[in-house]
Amino acid sequence: MESEFAATLKGLNMKVTPKRLAILEILSKESIYLSPEEVWQLMKERFKSIGLPTVYRNLEDLSNGGAITKVIHPDRKLYYFCCRNQEHHHHFVCVFCRRVEDISYCGNKEIVNEVSTTLKGKVLSHVLQVYGICNSCINENES
Numbered sequence: 735m736e737s738e739f740a741a742t743l744k745g746l747n748m749k750v751t752p753k754r755l756a757i758l759e760i761l762s763k764e765s766i767y768l769s770p771e772e773v774w775q776l777m778k779e780r781f782k783s784i785g786l787p788t789v790y791r792n793l794e795d796l797s798n799g800g801a802i803t804k805v806i807h808p809d810r811k812l813y814y815f816c817c818r819n820q821e822h823h824h825h826f827v828c829v830f831c832r833r834v835e836d837i838s839y840c841g842n843k844e845i846v847n848e849v850s851t852t853l854k855g856k857v858l859s860h861v862l863q864v865y866g867i868c869n870s871c872i873n874e875n876e877s
């Protein structure tokens with residue numbers, strides 16, 4: 735398991751450290767996104783004296799390097815998750831239960847068209863994250 739995460743980091747030209755590997759392992763186990771405080775609690779089981787700032791810094795590094803994904807929640811707090819899907823895709827996040835689901839809709843063609851025709855610019859990359867209520871939360875609220 736560990737070598738798989740090490741390969742992920744190396745593939746992104748990121749230094750492999752025990753703390754980064756532990757964070758990737760913790761986030762990959764979850765189907766929901768976690769707050770830095772929650773990751774910290776789980777990290778303390780392995781690194782007894784680890785401080786919250788260290789967890790924050792590692793989460794930011796991993797997110798900037800592309801190893802994990804940041805969720806900027808409507809509550810304005812930051813959360814993180816790790817998706818193993820290597821294909822280009824986007825995420826639907828449930829603001830109630832914090833479940834993360836892959837969506838294959840991209841919209842890149844429309845975005846590129848819009849930017850090149852109306853702004854006369856050129857798209858290099860894009861970020862799309864969709865917030866909503868997942869199917870099981872909708873069903874729970876109706877019953």
Ligand SMILES: [Zn+2]
Pocket residue numbers: 828829830831832833867868869870871
């Ligand atoms: Zn939900």
Ligand SMILES: [Zn+2]
Pocket residue numbers: 817818819823824825835836
């Ligand atoms: Zn994904």
Ligand SMILES: [Zn+2]
Pocket residue numbers: 822823824839840841842860862
């Ligand atoms: Zn896309």
